[in-house]
Amino acid sequence: MKNKIFLFGEWLPMSYIQYTKKLALVDCNSFYVSCERLFNPKIRKKPVVVLSNNDGCIVSRSTEAKALGIKMGEPYFKAKDIIIKNDVQVFSSNYSLYGDLSRRVMRTLKRFNSDIEVYSIDEAFMDLSNFSDNEVEQVGREIRETVLKWTGIPTSIGIAKTKTLSKVANHIAKKKQSGVTSLIGIENLDPILEKIDINDVWGVGRQMTKFYQKKWNL
Numbered sequence: 356m357k358n359k360i361f362l363f364g365e366w367l368p369m370s371y372i373q374y375t376k377k378l379a380l381v382d383c384n385s386f387y388v389s390c391e392r393l394f395n396p397k398i399r400k401k402p403v404v405v406l407s408n409n410d411g412c413i414v415s416r417s418t419e420a421k422a423l424g425i426k427m428g429e430p431y432f433k434a435k436d437i438i439i440k441n442d443v444q445v446f447s448s449n450y451s452l453y454g455d456l457s458r459r460v461m462r463t464l465k466r467f468n469s470d471i472e473v474y475s476i477d478e479a480f481m482d483l484s485n486f487s488d489n490e491v492e493q494v495g496r497e498i499r500e501t502v503l504k505w506t507g508i509p510t511s512i513g514i515a516k517t518k519t520l521s522k523v524a525n526h527i528a529k530k531k532q533s534g535v536t537s538l539i540g541i542e543n544l545d546p547i548l549e550k551i552d553i554n555d556v557w558g559v560g561r562q563m564t565k566f567y568q569k570k571w572n573l
């Protein structure tokens with residue numbers, strides 16, 4: 356049966372899925388920096404960066420380092436002046452440490468829902484569809500608190516009906532004190548989406564950004 360899905364014992368229109376899904380994207384904040392900070396309390400309030408293999412590029416920045424204008428992926432030598440002037444703490448990457456802490460975070464998430472999708476070392480999708488619209492943000496806050504308590508890693512959680520929208524919600528959550536944003540139950544998302552930079556949307560890279568900006572005068 357085309358455009359139909361067998362769900363709850365009956366054939367339902369495919370669009371039904373979109374209305375029932377509540378997907379959370381859990382993303383660790385400045386993950387590599389957060390890992391280094393766990394074992395080094397002295398750098399908790401300082402600007403910190405972590406370098407890629409062979410110390411070539413900056414691959415993780417603390418909020419303080421971001422505020423100094425250090426860019427993601429920037430070659431280390433280019434940021435060196437800012438780093439020295441501001442006493443930025445620099446670390447070589449330690450992937451066995453990050454891998455271990457990543458597994459601990461994912462294991463903690465599985466306590467809430469065993470069916471998680473690990474998307475990268477510091478990101479996972481969780482299906483929260485079994486919770487009601489009103490509950491879902493509170494559930495997100497509980498997940499965030501538990502991960503922080505059990506692993507020491509701060510996270511941001513975005514909840515929405517699709518993966519792309521949960522990424523958008525996560526982007527908003529990162530700027531919020533609570534660290535959790537739910538777009539579930541919001542009928543018109545346009546006013547929210549208008550404030551999102553197009554290159555912050557998943558799958559829209561540098562070239563596509565240029566294309567869209569030209570097309571719509573963004």
Ligand SMILES: [Mg+2]
Nearest residue numbers: 382383385477
């Ligand atoms: Mg992250």
